[in-house]
Amino acid sequence: xxxxxxxxxxxxxxxxxxxxxxxxxxxxxxxxxxxxxxxxxxxxxxxxxxxxxxxxxxxxxxxxxxxxxxxxxxxxxxx
Numbered sequence: 113x114x115x116x117x118x119x120x121x122x123x124x125x126x127x128x129x130x131x132x133x134x135x136x137x138x139x140x141x142x143x144x145x146x147x148x149x150x151x152x153x154x155x156x157x158x159x160x161x162x163x164x165x166x167x168x169x170x171x172x173x174x175x176x177x178x179x180x181x182x183x184x185x186x187x188x189x190x191x
Contacts, residue, residue, distance in 0.1 A: 118187025120178050125149075127173045139171040146173050153179065161190045 127145050129138040153160050160179035167173050180186050 116184050118189060119181040119184035120186055120189035121181045122178050123176070125175045125177065127175070129170060129172050135171065142171065142173055146175070159186050159190060 127142045127149075129135070129142055133141075158180050160177055162175060162177050164176040165173065178189055
């Protein structure tokens with residue numbers, strides 16, 4: 113029988129600006145979406161590590177993250 117000893121998922125998330133709205137509003141909406149995503153991870157008690165986070169020239173935000181896969185143990189992935 114096999115069992116998962118540790119598991120994580122690596123993701124690159126691109127929070128893009130909404131089209132057809134004022135740029136300032138779209139940039140604020142992206143920042144709120146990122147904050148909501150992070151608080152959702154905290155609320156669900158998902159273990160994670162943000163490897164990189166940067167703002168693109170157009171105002172969108174890119175996050176590289178390693179996070180817990182389902183409820184599997186994370187092992188050494190987040191060290």
